[in-house]
Amino acid sequence: MAYRITDECLACGTCLESCPNGAIIEGDTYRIDPDKCENCGTCLEACPTGAIIEE
Numbered sequence: 001m002a003y004r005i006t007d008e009c010l011a012c013g014t015c016l017e018s019c020p021n022g023a024i025i026e027g028d029t030y031r032i033d034p035d036k037c038e039n040c041g042t043c044l045e046a047c048p049t050g051a052i053i054e055e
Contacts, residue, residue: 003037003044005030008051018046 005015009029016024023036024043032043032052044052 002034002055003032003039003041003052004055005032006051006053008049009047010049010051012048014046014048015043015052018042 005024007029011027011029013026015030016026019042020040021036021038023033023038025031025033044054
């Protein structure tokens with residue numbers, strides 16, 4: 001299972017703060033570093049816009 005941040009991302013920082021592995025990469029929109037992501041789903045649950053999806 002892998003997670004991806006979609007274009008609905010508002011760069012609010014909620015996922016960044018919630019990720020226990022530091023897998024969220026900050027920018028105009030955020031991205032998930034697949035090498036650091038352990039598929040815990042914390043970011044998915046934290047995102048207020050539903051911009052994080054499972055692939």
